[in-house]
Each structure stands twice: as C-alpha cells, then as structure tokens.
Amino acid sequence: xxxxxxxxxxxxxxxxxxxxFHKKIKDAFEVFDHEANNxxxxxxxxxxxxxxxxxCPSEGELHDLIVEVEEEEPTGYIRFEKFLPVMTKVLxxxxxxxxxxxxxxxxxxxxxxxxxxxxxxxELIKYMTEEGEPFSQxxxxxxxxxxxxxxxxxxxxxxxIAMMVVDDG
Amino acid sequence: SGCGEDLLKAAxxxxxxxxGYSARLKARQRYALTIFxxxxxxxxxxxxxxxxxxxxxxxxxxxxxxKDPELLARLFGSTLQDYKDRQDYVSHIDVPDSxxxxxxxxxxxxxxxxxxxEAFKQQQIxxxxxxxxxxxxxxxxxxxxPNFTHVKTSPSKELTICGKFQSRAAKLIFRSNGLPSGSNTxxxxxxxxxxxxxxxxxxxxxxxxxxxxxxxxxxxxxxxEDFMMNLRYGFTKEILHxxxxxxxxxxxxxxxxxxxxxxxxxxxxxxxxxxxxxSESTDLNLLHRIERNKMKSVLMSPIPLxxxxxxxxxxxxxxxxIIPREVKTNGxxxxxxxxxxxxxxxxxxWSDPRGKRGCxxxxxxxxxxxxxxxxxxxxxxxxxxxMLIRSHECKPEGYEIxxxxxxxxxxxxxxxxxxxxxxxxxxKLCSGMNLxxxxxxxxxxxxxxxxxQRVNTIESSAIRILKERMISRKTDLIHAFQLQDRSxxxxxxxxxxxxxxxxxxxxxxxxxxxxxxxxTTDKSGNINYMSSFEDxxxxxxLKSGWSDGAQSTLIETLYRYRSDLQIIFNIIDxxxxxxxxxEEFRAMWxxxxxxxxxxxxxxxIDDLAERMDLNKDGSIDFNEFLKAFYVVHKLDNVNKSDSKxx
Numbered sequence: 146x147x148x149x150x151x152x153x154x155x156x157x158x159x160x161x162x163x164x165x166f167h168k169k170i171k172d173a174f175e176v177f178d179h180e181a182n183n184x185x186x187x188x189x190x191x192x193x194x195x196x197x198x199x200x201c202p203s204e205g206e207l208h209d210l211i212v213e214v215e216e217e218e219p220t221g222y223i224r225f226e227k228f229l230p231v232m233t234k235v236l237x238x239x240x241x242x243x244x245x246x247x248x249x250x251x252x253x254x255x256x257x258x259x260x261x262x263x264x265x266x267x268e269l270i271k272y273m274t275e276e277g278e279p280f281s282q283x284x285x286x287x288x289x290x291x292x293x294x295x296x297x298x299x300x301x302x303x304x305x306i307a308m309m310v311v312d313d314g
Numbered sequence: 315s316g317c318g319e320d321l322l323k324a325a326x327x328x329x330x331x332x333x334g335y336s337a338r339l340k341a342r343q344r345y346a347l348t349i350f351x352x353x354x355x356x357x358x359x360x361x362x363x364x365x366x367x368x369x370x371x372x373x374x375x376x377x378x379x380x381k382d383p384e385l386l387a388r389l390f391g392s393t394l395q396d397y398k399d400r401q402d403y404v405s406h407i408d409v410p411d412s413x414x415x416x417x418x419x420x421x422x423x424x425x426x427x428x429x430x431x432e433a434f435k436q437q438q439i440x441x442x443x444x445x446x447x448x449x450x451x452x453x454x455x456x457x458x459x460p461n462f463t464h465v466k467t468s469p470s471k472e473l474t475i476c477g478k479f480q481s482r483a484a485k486l487i488f489r490s491n492g493l494p495s496g497s498n499t500x501x502x503x504x505x506x507x508x509x510x511x512x513x514x515x516x517x518x519x520x521x522x523x524x525x526x527x528x529x530x531x532x533x534x535x536x537x538x539e540d541f542m543m544n545l546r547y548g549f550t551k552e553i554l555h556x557x558x559x560x561x562x563x564x565x566x567x568x569x570x571x572x573x574x575x576x577x578x579x580x581x582x583x584x585x586x587x588x589x590x591x592x593s594e595s596t597d598l599n600l601l602h603r604i605e606r607n608k609m610k611s612v613l614m615s616p617i618p619l620x621x622x623x624x625x626x627x628x629x630x631x632x633x634x635x636i637i638p639r640e641v642k643t644n645g646x647x648x649x650x651x652x653x654x655x656x657x658x659x660x661x662x663x664w665s666d667p668r669g670k671r672g673c674x675x676x677x678x679x680x681x682x683x684x685x686x687x688x689x690x691x692x693x694x695x696x697x698x699x700x701m702l703i704r705s706h707e708c709k710p711e712g713y714e715i716x717x718x719x720x721x722x723x724x725x726x727x728x729x730x731x732x733x734x735x736x737x738x739x740x741x742k743l744c745s746g747m748n749l750x751x752x753x754x755x756x757x758x759x760x761x762x763x764x765x766x767q768r769v770n771t772i773e774s775s776a777i778r779i780l781k782e783r784m785i786s787r788k789t790d791l792i793h794a795f796q797l798q799d800r801s802x803x804x805x806x807x808x809x810x811x812x813x814x815x816x817x818x819x820x821x822x823x824x825x826x827x828x829x830x831x832x833x834t835t836d837k838s839g840n841i842n843y844m845s846s847f848e849d850x851x852x853x854x855x856l857k858s859g860w861s862d863g864a865q866s867t868l869i870e871t872l873y874r875y876r877s878d879l880q881i882i883f884n885i886i887d888x889x890x891x892x893x894x895x896x897e898e899f900r901a902m903w904x905x906x907x908x909x910x911x912x913x914x915x916x917x918x919i920d921d922l923a924e925r926m927d928l929n930k931d932g933s934i935d936f937n938e939f940l941k942a943f944y945v946v947h948k949l950d951n952v953n954k955s956d957s958k959x960x
Contacts, residue, residue: 172824182669196337277325291764
C-alpha cells in the first residue's frame with residue numbers, strides 16, 4: 146500500500162502517511178487532554194506528549210518547539226490546532242531521533258573513566274543535577290528508584306540500560 | 315578542558331534519553347487509565363440499557379403478570395411494607411453468646427464508632443441483628459432530612475469532603491484526618507459501596523457515625539447507592555456472602571435506605587456538593603421539593619401508562635404483539651416520580667464536566683450529560699452559587715479543577731482500577747480560607763516501587779481486560795475485519811483495523827498506540843488481525859460436554875452478556891434463592907434474545923436450559939452456571955481470579 150513508485154502514487158502514499166501521523170498525534174494529545182477541550186498544559190504535559198511520540202528533544206530544543214506552538218500571548222495552554230502541523234513536520238522530518246543504546250552506554254562509560262562498571266549514587270546525582278540540563282529533584286529520585294542496585298547501592302549501568310531498553314519496547 | 319566537555323555531553327545524552335523514557339512511561343500510564351475508564355463507562359452504559367429491556371420484558375412477559383406480582387412490584391419499585399415489620403423482624407434475630415463481634419448499644423454513642431472501627435480492623439463481621447437495627451435507625455433519621463442539607467462552616471470547625479470512599483483509603487483518611495465527630499465534620503459525596511471487599515463495613519461505620527453525629531456527617535447519594543448497580547458491581551454479592559441467613563432482608567432494607575439519602579449538600583449558600591454534575595435544565599428548586607425516596611433506581615425510569623408510551627415501544631424492532639397495559643402496580647402512579655423529576659436526579663448523579671461548551675448526552679455512560687463551562691456559569695449564577703464540588707470520575711491525581719476553578723472533582727479511592735493507577739484525595743475547608751487538597755496513594759509495599767514496575771502492572775492489567783472485551787465481541791470483530799479485507803489476506807492497514815476496533819467495541823481509545831499489545835504487525839506495517847485471538851479463549855464449562863464450532867457463538871454471547879444475565883436472573887429470582895424455574899428461564903431468555911437481536915435458535919435455548927439444570931431437578935442455579943464462563947489467557951501460568959466471572 147505504501148510502496149507505489151510513480152509520481153502520483155508517491156504523492157498518495159505521502160498523504161496516507163500524513164493521515165496516520167495525524168491520528169497518532171491526536172491520540173497522544175487526547176490522552177492528556179482531560180477536559181476534552183483540545184488544549185493541554187504547557188509546563189507539564191506538552192513535553193511528555195512530544196516525547197511519547199518517540200522524539201527525544203533536549204530541553205533546549207523542547208523550549209524552541211513550545212515557542213512555535215504557543216499562542217502569541219501565552220495562556221499556559223497549547224491548542225491542538227497549532228500543535229498538529231508543527232508536530233507532523235517533526236515526525237515527517239524525523240527530527241529528534243532517540244539515542245541508540247550504544248551511544249547511551251558510551252555516555253555512562255565517560256562518567257566512569259576508571260571502568261569499574263558502575264557509578265556510585267553520589268556520582269550519578271552529581272552529574273545529573275549539576276551538568277548538562279540538570280534534573281529536578283523529582284526526576285533524580287525517579288531515576289534512582291529504578292537504577293540503583295539495592296545490594297551494592299550503586300548503579301550498574303550496563304544492566305540498567307539492558308533492562309530499560311527491553312521495557313521501552 | 316576536553317574532559318569537561320565530554321562530561322557535559324555524556325550527561326546531556328543520559329538526561330535526554332531518560333526524559334524520553336520517562337515520558338513514554340507516563341503516557342503508557344495514561345493509556346492504561348483511559349482503557350480502564352472507557353470500559354467502566356461502557357459497562358455503565360450497558361447497565362442503563364438494561365432498563366429498556368425491563369420495560370420490554372414487562373410489556374411482553376405475560377406470565378409474570380399472572381404468576382408473580384411480586385416481580386412486577388420489584389420492577390416498578392413498590393413501597394416496602396413500613397416498619398411495622400421492624401420490631402417483629404429485628405427482635406426475632408438473636409445474637410448468640412458465641413458471637414464475639416462488636417455489640418452495639420442503642421442509642422449509639424461515639425464508643426460504638428470506635429468499637430466498630432476496632433472490630434473491622436480485626437476482620438470481624440457485624441452481626442445481622444445490629445446491621446438491621448442500624449439500617450432501620452438510619453432510615454428513620456434520613457427521612458427527616460431535606461433533599462439538600464445546608465451546612466455552615468465556622469473558623470474553628472473544619473469540613474472534610476470525600477468522594478468514592480473505599481475501605482483501604484478509608485483507613486488512611488480516618489487515621490490521618492480523624493474519625494467523624496462534633497468538631498470534625500465530613501461530607502461523603504456518594505459511592506460508599508461497590509467495587510471494594512469491605513463495603514458493608516464502611517457503610518456501617520458511616521451510618522453509625524451518622525446516627526451519633528447527624529448534624530456533622532453528611533451523606534450524599536451517589537450512582538452506586540442503587541440496588542441495581544449493586545447487583546452488577548459486587549455489593550449484593552458481598553452481603554449475601556457475609557450474611558447467609560439474613561442477607562436478603564438486609565438488601566431489602568438497604569434498597570429503601572438508599573432512596574432516603576439526600577441528593578446533595580450546600581455549604582455556606584455558596585458551594586454545591588453533589589455526586590455527578592448538572593445539566594442546562596438543572597432546577598434546584600424542583601430538586602429541593604421532589605419526593606426523593608421515589609427514585610428507586612437509575613434502571614427504573616417512570617413508565618407512563620398512556621398511549622404515547624405504547625407507540626414508542628411499537629417503534630422498536632419487535633415482532634411480538636404489544637399487550638395493552640393492564641398492569642396494576644402495588645400503589646398508584648404516585649409511587650413514581652414524573653419523568654422530568656427522574657431525569658433531574660439522573661443528571662445530578664451521572665453527569666460529567668467537559669471543556670466543550672454546551673450540554674450533551676453523556677454517551678459513554680449512557681445517562682446524565684456532559685456539561686460545559688458555560689452551563690456551569692449559568693446554573694451557578696442562577697442560584698447565586700460560587701462553586702460545584704463533585705466526584706463520580708477517577709482522576710489520576712485524586713482531584714481536578716476545571717471550568718475556571720468553578721468545578722472541583724474529588725475522588726478518594728486511590729488505586730481504583732489497579733495498584734498504582736491513581737492517587738486519592740480529600741478536601742478540607744473552613745470558612746474564609748481556600749480549599750486545601752490532601753493527596754495519597756495506599757500501597758501494600760513498604761516503599762514505593764520504581765515507576766516502570768508500577769506502569770507495567772497497570773498496563774498489563776488494562777490490556778488484559780481490553781482483550782477480554784475483544785474476545786467477547788470476537789464474531790462481530792472478525793466480521794468487520796473481513797468486510798474490509800477483500801483479498802482475504804488476513805491483513806489490514808493500521809487505519810482500517812483501528813476504525814473497526816473502535817466501531818465494534820464502541821470504545822474511544824488510542825488504537826494505534828495500543829496495537830503492539832493487541833496484534834502482530836508485518837514488515838510493511840499491516841495488521842494481522844486474527845493474531846489477537848490466538849492466545850486467548852473463553853473457557854467452556856468443563857462438565858457439560860460442549861462441542862466446538864456451533865456452540866462458540868452461544869458461548870461468546872453468554873460471556874458477553876454475563877453481567878446483564880446475572881442481573882436479570884437476580885431480578886426474576888425475587889426470593890434470592892439463587893434458583894429460577896426452567897420455564898421462567900426459557901421465557902426470559904427468549905425475550906432477551908429478541909430484544910437484543912441475538913440469533914440463537916430455540917433448540918439451543920432449550921439445550922442451554924437442560925445444561926443449566928445441573929441437578930436435573932427442574933431449577934437452575936444461574937450463579938453457578940454463569941461462573942463457569944471465563945476467559946483463559948493462554949500465556950498465564952495460573953488463571954488470575956479476577957479474570958473469572960466475579
């Protein structure tokens with residue numbers, strides 16, 4: 146259905162792809178739109194929606210996206226009508242691709258230069274809350290609750306990544 | 315230095331990845347909640363549609379008129395014989411010396427409340443004698459209350475508001491917020507029963523507290539304070555299980571007590587507290603005036619004895635002749651509310667607020683309406699009110715504020731659908747201050763499990779019930795898929811599959827996101843639509859030698875309508891014996907068949923009747939029979955008891 150080759154066929158295929166993206170975006174939006182009034186909260190929900198669609202923007206990139214979809218006079222809410230075209234473009238252009246597993250592993254290894262195979266709780270907290278785009282306390286606690294190996298009280302990052310990747314599907 | 319830059323980059327990578335992962339977990343949590351909620355509301359809708367069946371049944375089931383006037387009376391909501399009964403009944407129930415449970419002393423005092431709380435902590439069951447006394451007393455006091463209780467806050471006295479009060483949250487709330495008393499006022503905004511295992515215990519604590527502090531504990535009726543809802547959602551079963559001898563009497567009195575529960579509370583002439591919501595035609599003056607005890611059940615809409623109604627029925631696709639009404643009810647028409655009054659109450663108990671302006675029928679529940687912010691403003695202004703506090707909907711955070719702060723939902727049952735599904739909350743207010751919200755989540759574990767584990771639990775639970783839903787509609791689903799699959803390839807594009815699922819199941823869910831859990835997909839992204847049915851089937855009763863093929867539609871039908879059938883059987887079984895006669899069964903089934911447009915042959919019904927008569931004594935133990943139909947998930951090692959017919 147998607148692989149017709151002639152010019153007309155390709156155009157038709159694109160339209161179908163876009164239609165499917167629209168549905169996907171609508172589903173993701175609606176699940177957070179409690180009042181069913183086609184708006185969601187800027188601060189708490191729009192980032193989650195974008196990421197739940199498989200994109201991995203940095204906080205900075207997310208901020209830029211929000212500016213694109215916000216009202217001229219920010220109301221604290223994002224309307225679906227503005228969100229849809231912007232998000233469709235993001236999906237079509239395959240922007241903000243997720244981090245591959247091997248890159249993630251290498252990142253942990255950079256933080257563990259002596260190659261112990263783990264990070265201590267204090268080390269992880271320090272890096273995550275002081276470097277890059279720092280975690281909030283809530284994000285830090287949430288990550289720790291799954292990442293910490295209770296016996297050693299450390300983060301065995303290889304095991305952790307393996308577990309998370311399976312779970313994330 | 316280069317090293318610092320590497321550290322920065324590494325941190326960014328990990329943070330970026332984690333935020334994406336965490337967001338996907340939260341989305342999955344929401345999807346699971348959406349599934350639970352959609353199915354719950356679809357069930358409620360099925361419940362309300364039963365009322366059409368009852369009307370239909372009454373019109374066409376002539377035998378009932380002659381043989382079983384009591385059944386008729388039940389369906390028309392006759393008045394119970396007044397408690398001339400009471401002295402006779404209660405005083406004849408002895409409390410034996412061997413009973414070690416709590417013994418209440420009438421008139422009740424606060425020591426009785428403590429006694430009950432302690433006893434229930436020890437898993438004791440209150441003796442039927444006391445249960446009935448409490449119920450009779452409660453009814454007596456409730457009868458004196460107006461439809462709306464007017465409450466005033468004071469600077470020194472705080473008021474706590476709870477909605478959907480279930481046993482596990484109850485323990486937490488009473489421990490952290492204190493028991494009801496003269497200085498600790500509570501409003502319980504409906505739904506104190508159903509879906510928990512200790513509904514009767516909660517109810518007893520609430521009623522006893524109410525009797526001790528009638529001016530400081532306010533009970534509003536919710537949509538589950540309805541004996542028909544209890545039949546489906548488990549409270550009836552709980553009572554009959556815990557009170558084998560007197561359970562039926564308890565249920566009878568309870569039906570009546572429910573109808574005397576006030577409709578709502580008004581705080582400081584400013585805040586309206588009701589269970590569900592409002593509609594554009596909500597008339598508080600009317601609601602103050604009506605005889606609320608005539609509202610027996612949401613399933614019993616008033617049936618006008620006139621030509622218009624007969625004409626309405628004829629419009630239904632029924633071939634049987636409509637028998638002109640000679641129905642004699644126990645009382646006169648004044649036993650019922652008018653249709654308008656009845657609808658007003660349904661709106662209060664069943665409506666939900668939404669962001670869209672206007673007022674629309676509540677299609678997911680099948681009763682009440684969706685009301686927008688304009689409706690809220692209009693109705694609140696009309697009666698010089700400032701706010702509406704309601705319950706009725708599960709919210710992930712236990713509470714939610716909408717309509718510009720004018721509507722607050724408070725939902726106190728944490729983990730309502732499943733461990734980890736949602737927080738619970740209660741509201742405290744005292745005069746001159748803003749509302750304060752208290753959130754919690756009851757958990758069996760001593761420390762909170764990581765998010766991904768909690769999400770996995772609720773997700774797999776939600777998918778499970780969704781699959782059970784699918785299998786109960788298997789025939790219709792396959793039919794819909796095949797209609798679109800002209801080439802008979804067994805595959806459909808995602809869009810067409812999603813469309814059929816939504817159409818047949820009547821559930822508005824994010825099918826595309828859910829598809830990986832429900833079906834397999836080929837390399838081109840097309841859905842193998844039969845793959846959903848591979849690892850799941852309905853278990854047939856072991857004893858009766860059912861064969862495959864021909865019987866599978868029947869089995870599917872029985873499974874799909876099992877809750878409805880259970881209620882219908884329970885209604886016909888007016889003495890709660892658990893048995894109905896073969897004749898009653900055949901006649902009722904034939905009616906059900908034609909009303910729901912199910913195509914089951916007569917001989918299959920007779921065959922069914924034979925099979926259900928397990929003792930071969932001419933009567934059918936329908937509970938036993940219906941229990942036998944449950945869904946087997948092949949990938950389970952052990953069947954979870956909650957996937958069995960409850």
